[in-house]
Amino acid sequence: MEELSRILTQAAGELIAPTTAAYVLAAIGLNLHFGYTGLLNMGQAGFMLLGAYGFAISTIAGSPLWLAVLVALVASILFALILGMPTLKLRGDYLAIVTIAAAEIIRMLGRSSGLAEWTGGQAGLRGNEFKDTFAALSPLPDGRTAIGPFEYLNNGSDSWWVRIVGWSLVALALLVVWLLTRSPWGRLLKGVREDEDAVRALGKNVYAVKMQALVLGGVLGSLGGIIYVLPRAVQPDGMARSMTFFVWTVLLLGGAATLFGPVLGAMLFWAVFMLLRAGMREGMAGTLAPDQVENIGGLVVGLALMLLVIFRPQGILGNKKELAFDAR
């Protein structure tokens, strides 16, 4: 019984975990790409990794927090521009191919020994090297605080401070996306998603609109990347293709083209994923090795993504009626 309540507490903790907030931010970005504009970005993890590197490397080089964040954001803007310029004039599939490849290139560059002086190579960058400026900003007193079943350090790696900042950023991102998507600009995004030639024939600069969406979503991805690495280290192999697919699962689970879909999707995804893994670890301690538990967890996520796309493509919050007209 005590085991059960520990597993449940662990799973519930995922609801407010910094990792969840990071995924929400990345999924909100992907929602701008895919849900509203119809851009198939298969490399959101690349934007996240770039944000993480940009933040960590510039902090280690001695820049203050604001500059480090700015570097991360500018890096992702440049990345989006480089990816978008050749592909956004072509059909949607090309962006998918280029983004998945480009995200891998970022990861490969990060772990290559040639750049190890800055990126730490395969081992990555340890958390203590780059989180001092962020921790120093915390107004919270040292110590631990318990709210309900959740007890964390006030400051430090996996702390209340990271949670507060992470979820504040989520709230800010939601506000911005809400303002954008109710506006004529948001309507333009949806128009491009439905049929870009029709929008072009009405005199709109489709290329510019798609580029703006790609950049904005990428910026949100890199913000998510920063939040993701604050409680841990920057490890290129931990932010690979599977991360992109987790973000996709989060988005499709919650419901693409809905405001709160990414939030609900990420919370549910991580709580269930944790429940599954913690349950297996406790329940089948003798039969499964820890890495097998991780593998089976990943397998279940893949299966869930398939079932979701087949049986409930609109996600939890999506509008079934709206999806019914996807006849092209």
Place this chain on the structure above:
Amino acid sequence: MPDETLPETPPETLPETTENDVTEVTEPESTVEALESVERSDSAAAKAAEHVLATVEPTVGVSKPDTILVADGVQRRFGGMTAVDVDHLEVQRGVITALIGPNGAGKTTFFNLLTGFDKPNQGSWSFEGKSLAGISAAKVARNGMVRTFQLTKALSRLTVLQNMQLAAMDNPGENLFASLVKPLWSGTEKRNAEKALEILSRFKLDAKKDDFAGSLSGGQRKLLEMARALMTDPTMIMLDEPMAGVNPALVQSLLGHIQALRDDGMTVLFVEHDMHAVRHISDWVVVMAEGRIVAEGPPAAVMQDQAVVDAYLGAHHDTDLGDDSLLDPAVLARLEAEEEKR
């Protein structure tokens, strides 16, 4: 047995004859009736158009008194095939010009070239005296030449009203940064919505304004696309096969709407492959065949033109393809030889 005689017919006449048969059989009277009952608008604009064009000689490449669109030496080749090869075409302002021709004549390709959706291998064309060569499709539209598509492009998962509002030009809310501040665009948005509802009611779509465009019927989508084009306040409107896939009842009102556009002072250029659909409403007809313009003139004159008849029916359409061919000893001998082989 009849099947065996088919390969003997000159190949170029085959598609047209069968196609005509098919349309006549499936839609015996209603389409014809629908088209017959369309009356030519007797508005001042219609009469003015007729009057002005009466002085123009019906020859290919003729110059018109008040041109809005001029194309010169426009060529588009796909590999070895020349899809469009137009030496000179002028389109008169304020009239309905129909661009007709059999399937594969290059009408839609020519249309795509004019509207910036495709790039020609060579040639120049200008709209209101301004060269449009190398200009993007969006800029062409912003210059006042707005098009619709043969396969209707309704923005399915937007409502009818949103489709209309999206089409309005110069909305400050379509700027990424201005879109965050509602007071900057709410006024424009309100004016656009009023204008949209007015146009929608003209097209009898106002009751559907909150429905998703994807839930409309094919004909309603055509109407919506036309209404949407009107939201941009075009000086010239380009309709690509507006009657394709629309039921006879709607064809009438569609043709009425096209005439109304001209009566409102717009220039209309529309593509159609059915000759009969155009004769009532168009002021001037341009006929394309195999990428070239083979005739132009007022509808009645063009229909009599030998080049047009040849383009539509094939140059050998007088030759009897029936049983007489069987009387040819060579054909009979060949058929017998085929029978022997079995």
